[in-house]
Amino acid sequence: MTASGDVRLLVVRLSDSFGDFWPALARDIGAALADWTPAAGEPPASDAGVVLVAAGGREADVAALLPQLSVVAGIPIIVVGAVGSYRLAAQIVAAGAADYFSLPEDRDGLRDSLAAAVQRRQAALGRAALAHLEAQAHAFRDIVGESPVLRAALERAARVVPHRDATILVTGETGTGKELLARALHYGGPRAAAPFVELNCAALPGPLLESELFGHERGAFTDAKTAKPGLFEVAQGGTMFLDEVDSLAPELQGKLLRALDQKAARRLGGTATRQFDVRIVAATNADLAAAVQGGRFREDLFYRLNVVALELPPLRERGDDVILLAEAFLRKFSAQYQLPQPGLTPEVRRALVSHSWPGNVRELRNAIERSVLLSPPGAFELSGLTVMPARSGAASALPFPATLAEIQRAAARAMLAAAGGNRSEAARRLGISRSRLQRLLEGGASPDDTDADPN
Missing domain, CATH: 3.40.50.2300 (Response regulator)
Structure with missing residues (x-):
């Protein structure tokens, strides 16, 4: 128009x-x-x-x-x-x-x-x-949380939303909500009425991934019985979300860079160059700068994608957001499975806050869904997480370890329990080696004992 x-x-x-x-x-x-x-x-x-x-x-x-x-x-x-x-x-x-x-x-x-x-x-x-206006109004509503680190990330994202051509690189650990943010950037911006197309770069081998991106003509390869438009064509006017972009093979990195620079692509087996008008939002849970230094990712493509960098914080750094998210998921899955919606008990709240959530929001979502399904009628019990016991009585009455070695051993045992008995996971969460964890559990490690290999 x-x-x-x-x-x-x-x-x-x-x-x-x-x-x-x-x-x-x-x-x-x-x-x-x-x-x-x-x-x-x-x-x-x-x-x-x-x-x-x-x-x-x-x-x-x-x-x-x-x-x-x-x-x-x-x-x-x-x-x-x-x-x-x-x-x-x-x-x-x-x-x-x-x-x-x-x-x-x-x-x-x-x-x-x-x-x-x-x-x-x-x-x-x-x-x-009308759909665009509605999408703008609700674009960020599914991103739940009030913690300062999350609000800072969303405020930065909001500043770039109106700029239809800005390329964005979203980083963060697995499960932090990178795809959700990419959708909010699309549906909250001027391209909302056009397609949002996503591609997981780690999901397909190189030749199939290239065909998905750029399309192919009939006869381009053995199984190409008909011509197929690439996702750049499908996303015309809209947003292309490239998830796990660090997984691209070096040859495909070069082809992607050329397509982004020229805003044009050629189908496999074709001769015509097709122009496209697409905003790129890329995402990764890897350190792309380190991948560049290690020769695994093209430096020029890194700079081409990293025009605006948005980093999503891990759930363990978001404080009470875990409670807000848990309550939102509890409402969602109770309604979805037509089950009563119980509240979160103090014990469950303590367990949610104390858990380190290595899988972030995705892990929390799965834990709440599983618990909704497995809890007895009218109650909510966390399934698969260790619930920390409630404190009671005076602090002097608590069974508190007398020495630093005992404190370390108690921490190791608590983390092992939280990790479901998985010693490698417990060691990872504590930031120590598996052998040092073993020594702590057996009581053979001194407070100043260090790891020769922290990994």
């Missing part, structure tokens, strides 16, 4: 026949006018509402041209020629056009068809605008 709100009529000129007619036609149907000729290169990544192909004497070239107009897919393509032939009209429609008119005899029919197409487009844009 144009700045004034008009739907744009894109005239594709194969000939100059009836050239003086198009401006008047655009005014009659209430559309803004733009034009393009194949000699100008690839068709624009247009915001056109209707495409009109002015064939005038070159009707035989239309079928070959229509696939080039895929960048404006989803809107009607109407062909105008000088030959009034039903057979020709049928061939052109079969090739992908919405309709065919011959001039001058079908002038009124052409005008009526274009006017109807413009009205449908205006209605669709109106619905999209």
Whole structure:
């Protein structure tokens, strides 16, 4: 849509026949006018509402041209020629056009068809605008939490939301909500009415991943029975979310960098370069700067992706957010499974706060869902986590270890219990080696005992 709100009529000129007619036609149907000729290169990544192909004497070239107009897919393509032939009209429609008119005899029919197409487009844009406003209002509502570290990250994200072309790199541990933030960036911004397309770069081997990104033509490889558009084409006008971007093979890193720099890509087995208009949001739980230093990730691609860096904090650093999230998940899964919604007991709250949550929000979500399903009727009991006992009585009455060695041994035992008896996990959480954990448990480690290998 144009700045004034008009739907744009894109005239594709194969000939100059009836050239003086198009401006008047655009005014009659209430559309803004733009034009393009194949000699100008690839068709624009247009915001056109209707495409009109002015064939005038070159009707035989239309079928070959229509696939080039895929960048404006989803809107009607109407062909105008000088030959009034039903057979020709049928061939052109079969090739992908919405309709065919011959001039001058079908002038009124052409005008009526274009006017109807413009009205449908205006209605669709109106619905999209309403959806966009609603999405903006609720884009960040699913990100639960009030901790200062989370609010700081979200405030930084909010500043970049209005800028439709800014490339964003979201970092954070597994399960911190990187995809959720990517969706909020999309649906809260100016691209909300266009597609949000996600791709996990670690989920497919290199050749299949390349085909997913860039698409392929028929016969490009053994199983390519039909042509397939790439995700850059599918995401036209919207957002491409590249998760686990650190998993890209070096060769594919180079191809991605070239596509981002040129804002264009070529399908596997194809010769045509297709322009795209897509915002990139990439995500990783790895240290990309370290990967660059280690030669595992291209430095130029790192800088291309890291225009705006957003880091999500781990759940263990978010304080009482764990309680807010647990309550939100408890409401969600109680309603989903049509079960009573009990409250969180003080013991459960203590367990939630004391747990280190190495899997972050994803681990918490799974723990709450599992517990909702396994708890007895009318109660909520955490399943799979160790509930810390409630404190009672005076502090002097507590069984407190007398020496530093006893304190360390008690901490080791408590962490082992919290890790479900997994000694490697308990050692990881304590930041010590497995052998040192073993010595602590057996009482053979002194307070100043250190690890030769902290890993």
